[in-house]
Amino acid sequence: MKVTVNDVEVDLAPGTSAIDAVFAAGYDVPYFCSQEYMSPVGACRMCLAKVGAPRKDRDGNWILDDETGERTIFAFPALLATCTSALSEGMVIDTLSEEVKHAQNGMIEFTLINHPLDCPVCDKGGACELQDRSYEYGSGRSRFEFTKRHQEKHHPLSDLITLDRERCIHCKRCVRYFEEVPGDEVLDFIDRGGHTYIGTVEHGLPSNFTGNITDICPVGALLDATSRFRGRNWEYDHTASVSLDDASGSAVVVDARTGRIERIKAGLHPEVNKSWIDDGIRFGHEYTADPERITRPLLRKDGELVEVPWPEAAAFVAERLKEFSGKDVGVCIRADATLEEGVAALALAEHLGTGQVDHAPRYGPTVMPPAQATLQELAVSDAIFVVGDVSEEVPAVDLRIKDALRGVTPPPLLPHGVPIADLRLKERMPRKREILCVAAPYRVDLMRHAGTVARYDVGGEETLFRGLIAIAEGGSADERVLGMTLAAAKAFVDRLRAAKKAVIVTGGFVLSSQAAADAAERFARAVGARQLVLGPMANAYGLEAIGVLPSHARYDYASMVAGGAKALLISNLDPAADPAVAERLAESRLLVVHDMFMTATARLAHVVLPAKSGFEKDGTVVNLEGRFMPVRAAPVDAGEAVDVTGLVRELGLAFGVRIEGRSVRSARRSLRKTLGTDLEELTGLGAFVALPRRRVAVSVAARPGVRGRALRVPTMVRQEYLLRNPHLLATLGGPALRLHPDDARTRALSHDDEVTVRVDGVPRRLRVYVTDAMPSGVVSVPALPDAPAGPADVDLDGIVVERRRLEVA
Amino acid sequence: MSAQLELPTVAPFFADKPDLLVEILGRYPDYGRRSALMPLLWEVQRAERHVGEARIAEIADILGLRATEVKGVMSFYSTYHEHPVGAYHLQICATLSCSLAGADELYDYLSEETGVVNGETDREGRFSIQKVECLGSCGSAPVLQINDDYYERVTRSRCAALLEAMRADRLEAPWRERSGDTDVADPVAARADGSPSGTGGAP
C-alpha cells in the first residue's frame, strides 16, 4: 500500500498504522501512549498529523482533479491521531506543516500543565520521553499561572516499584501493560476524572512481571526502587547482554556506574523476550555489589584462608595437583557457565587426564528434545500442554504462552523496528483459553489462564504422561493419575493431535525422572507435538550440547562430591551445604572452590578463587530453544575475579602449558572447529547453530528414594542469592516453605514464622508461607543449584520454629 | 509473588444468593461477564450502604477479574461508596442553578444540624452528606437528594421539616413538582391540563 509522508513515498502492508508509516519514511512524530507490543489507544493525542486520502466515486473510480488529472486528496477535517489510524491507499500524511506544529506545541503545553517539572531530581531525567519531546516539540513556555495539582510523590506500589503520582501523564501504558501482557489487571486508574491517579488494591502488585512498567513509563512516575536516586542516565554505561538468570536467554541492558550495577532493564529481542523481563531478572542484581564478595584469591595457611596474589594461588594448585593421578581429579562448573567456560573446563580436565568433569545442576534426561520448539513457535501455537510451573521456572515462557492465547502473531519488523502501533492489538482481547492445558502437582499461576487444568499427585509426571499416551492410543486412564476428568483429558489430547503447531512444555519436575522425560517424549511423538524443555539454568542446553559431561555416569557431580574425586575443582556450587557431604569434603586432599561468596564449601577449601558474576563476563550461552546468544561483560568492579576461562589461564601459566580455553577467544577458536561457526560473529540477536546431538545417555547417579510428599520447586528468584538481594528479600520475606492451611494448623505454624527444617538432610532456614495453592499434605521448598527441582524429603516432624511472626498485641 | 495478606474473614455476600447471581450474570453473554460488575456493586451497596474491600475482592472473584479493576470502575462513580453512608444519605446539588438558589446555605445548614461535613457520616450512621453535581432538576433548585429521592425547592423551613421527619424516621415520599417521568404516564397530557411543566411553561 503506497502512502506519502511529507515528501517520501513508502510502500507498507495494509493494516499498518499511520504512525508507523511516518517512522518508516524516516520522519518523526512525538508520542506518549503508544508502545510496541501493546494496543494503540489514542490517549495522549500527541501523535497528531494532517492526513488526507483520495476517494472513489460511486462507480469505484478515483476522483480526479480536473486541472492536473491527478487523484484529488481530501484532507480529514481535523488532525488525526496517527497511532490509531490505519493506512489507506494513496494516503498523504503531513507532519511538518505549521498547523501540525501548532497542535503538537499545544499538546505539550497541555500535558505539562500539571507536571511538576522536577527533572533535576528525577531519575528519568536524560532518558525521559516527556523531557525529550517537550524539548523538541514544545514552545519552552507555559501560560499556566495557577497552582499545579499536588499528589503523592513517593507512593510505594510495591517494595520494588515507587510511583510519583505528580509526574504521571496518564498515558495508561502501565495499566494496559498489566491487562495485555501478563494478563492481570493489578494496576488501574482510580477516581477517573479530574483527579485520576494510578493505584492498586492488590497489595504489592502480585505478578512476576511488574518491573516492566518502569521501562515503559514515558516519564519518571514509575521507578525501579533498587536504582532510585542512584545515578543519572548519562552516567550509566549501558551494556546490552543476555540474562543468565534462567534458560530463556532474555535480552537485558545492564546499567552500571562507577563499577557497580545499578539497574537492569529489559533489552529488545523480538523472538525471545520481546521487550519484557521478569522481576527476578530485573531486581536480582544487588548481590553483585555485596560487600562480602570475594575479590582476591585465598589460600589456606596455618588453617586460615588468607589473601594471596593470583600466581601464588595458582602455583599452589598446580603443585598439589601433581600428587594426583589424573582420574582422581574432579572438575565441575555450574550450569549457567558460558560455552567458553565449558570449553575451558573440558580442556582442563583433558590436560589433567580425567573423565570426572560435569556441569550442575544437571538432570539425567536431556534438555535437547528431538523435536525442538522455538519460542516464536510457542507464541503462535494452537495447542499448548504445560507440565510444571513455567511462570516461576522460566517466566519468559509464560509470557510467550500468553501471546498464543491472544492469538495475534508476532508483528513483522518494519524499517524502524517493531511497530509502534500494531493495530491488531486491542485492549481486553478475548483469550483463547481453550488451547492451553496446565498440569502441576499444586496450583500454579498459569492455571488461571488455562482452559484445562490438571492437578496430579507429587511425582506423578511419568504416570500422567503414560495415561495420556494410553488415551492418545485410544485407551483410557485413571482420572486420579490424570488429575483431571477423563473427558477433559480426551478432549485435550484430541486438540493436541488436531493442532498444527502443538507444543509441550516441561520443566524440572519431568526432567527429574528419566522415565517421565521418556514418557513425555513419547507422548509428544504420539500427538505430533514439538517440545520445549526448561533447563535448570541459563546454559544447561549449551553445556550439554558441547559435552561438558562425565565420561561415565559414575563420574557425575554427585559422585565426585560423594568421594569419587580425591581432588576437586568446583565453580559456583555449594555441595557442602549438605552436612554429610561437608564431612567428606573436609577430608578431601585438595578442594579448590571458585565462587563469589564464602559458601559452606568455600570455608572448607584449600584455595578459594574469586569468581565473576554473570554480568561481568563475555561469552556465549544457548537458551532453551537452542539459540546461541552473546553475553557481554558490563564494566563492573569485581576485583581480581575471573570466569572459568581466566581460572584455566592462571592454572595454565602455573603448569607452564597453553590450555585451550584459556581465554574467551581461545575457547571460541576451539568451538569453531566443533561447531563450524565463529561465535565472534554472533550478533546481539544470536543464531541457531546446527548441533551434533552428542548426548549419549550420560545419566546421573540415582538418588536415594524419596519418602515424603514434598517438592523442591523452581523459583523465579535465584535462591542462592536471595539473602543478598535486599529488595527482593523484602518483597518475598525469605525463601518459602509453602504448605496448606490445614497442615499449618496441625503443626501449629503460622504464615511468616521462621523455621529451620531438613530438606533431604540439609538444614534450611525458611519462612512459612500458608497457601491453599498447595494440596493438603504436600509442602514445597525452593530449589537450589545443588538441589534442583523435583521430589524432596522434607522432615516436617523435626521442624524447629526459630522465630514466630510478629504478633500485634 | 508478594506475600499474602490475611484479611479478616467476612461471610461472602453472594454465597447465599445463588439465584440472584445467576439472574445477574445471565443478563450478559459469557464474553461480556465483566458487564455484571455494575449490578453486582449495586446489590452490595443497596444492602450495606457501601462496598467494602472484602466485597470488592468477592466481586472480582465472581467475575474473574482483579480487585484493582473493580476498584477502578467503582471509583469512577461518586454514587458508589467506599465507606458506609448514613441511613439518610443527603446529596446536595452544588452546581450553578442550585448554587444560585441557595444550595450553599442549605449545605451549611444541614452540616450544622447533622454535625458532619461533605463526605462524612455521623457516629450513629443516620446522616451522611455529599455534595454532588447537577441532578438535572435545575428548574426546581435547590435540590436535595435523600437516598434515591429528589426533594425540590428545599427552602430553609422545608429543610427543617425534612430533618425533623428523618430524625423521627417518618420521612414522607417527595412531591415531585416537575412531574418526574416516574409519576406521570404522559407528560404531554399532564401539561395540557395545566399542571406545571417546570422548564419554561406550557408550549
Ligand code: SF4
Ligand atoms: S504512571 Fe507512567 S506509564 Fe502509567 S499512566 Fe502514568 S505516565 Fe503512563
Ligand code: FES
Ligand atoms: S494518541 Fe498517544 S500516541 Fe497517538
Ligand code: FES
Ligand atoms: S444545578 Fe442543581 S439540579 Fe442542576
